[in-house]
Amino acid sequence: MNPVTLIPSLSAHQISSKTIWAIGGGKGGTGKSFITANLALHLASKEDDIVLIDADFGGPNLHTFLGMKETDVDLGYFFSNKITQLKDVAVPTPFDGLNLIRGTDSLLFTANLNYYKKLKLIRQIKAFDAKRVIIDIGTGASYNCIDFFLLSNPGILVVNPEPTSIENAYYFLKSCIIRILKIYIDYYKIEGLVQKISTQIKENSKSIYTFLNEIISHDKYYADILYKTLKRFKPCLIINKARDEKDYILGHSIAQVVQKYLVVDLNFLGVVPFDEKVHRSLKNISPFIINYPDSEASSCIQSLTEKILNCNS
Secondary structure: OOHHHHOHHHOOOOOOOOEEEEEEOOOOOOOHHHHHHHHHHHHHHHOOOEEEEEEOOOOOOHHHHOOOOOOOOOHHHHHOOOOOOHHHHOEEOOOOOEEEEOOOOOOOOOOOOOHHHHHHHHHHHHOOOOOEEEEEEOOOOOHHHHHHHHHOOOEEEEEOOOHHHHHHHHHHHHHHHHHHHHHHHHHHOOOOHHHHHHHHHOOOOOOHHHHHHHHHHHOHHHHHHHHHHHHOOOOEEEEEEEOOHHHHHHHHHHHHHHHHHHOOOOEEEEEEEOOOHHHHHHHOOOOHHHHOOOOHHHHHHHHHHHHHHHHHO
16 A cells, blocks of 8 residues: 555645645644634635534534534444444534534543544545535544544644643654654665664654654665655644734744754644633634634634635645
8 A cells, every 4th residue: 555545645646626624732722623613614604515523532522612512423423333424424513514523522432543443434534525624633642633634634733822732732743753754664664764763753852854864874765755755744833822922923933943853844824812702702602703703813713714725725
């Protein structure tokens, strides 16, 4: 099997008739579900045929940001084969052109989703008959979160201007890169490199850049393959809950660090400012961008949506 079939976002043949966005945060509390829901709502006001998937297994709450109660069916029905087609789990939202596949909070389907169930879900997401699929992935750096992030074009990280959030985002991106490198190293059967990855890259002191330089000294041909593969991985970054000028320019600094140490080009899309009304809309179980369309945060979300659309053009 060609490695690009395992990592669709790295394929030279990007999905043309459909785009898949995956939105993650590396850690909880960044506001990724808030961003996901409101990006989708703005997008639905411009075009139809959009499907939201809540892949935050064990703690799905995307429906709350849409002002919805729990749905009659969720991904648990799909994983247990009560429903065999993912499209049959999708339910209409109160907004034209926007459907939702709710995650499951069943204890049977926690973050450690069965490998074969995950592959089944990924296959059906790729085959989903919708123009755009937007996935709200779980927190942390499990293979499930990483693989859904790598499935997308693009994958979008939501980060708060806090040290712990930034550190977790960096670790998440590094875990994605390790996953990519392992898949390609296994595919090309590059002798000895698997052990190098497990013993060297995972060390905080060992950057991806340093690792690639060491590979060049052993085999420039394979080093070139791995380098070009990583350069095709182009995640995006949103800073959420920005409060001051430093927060607004933080994204550029993060992108520079990621490029220097992880080799990857991180596309900083912009910021969403902190807004007390977000809590108010959640408390009222009503969508923020619908209730406060003229707020600065809503304006930023609309602008970010346009930038993400341009990533696919």
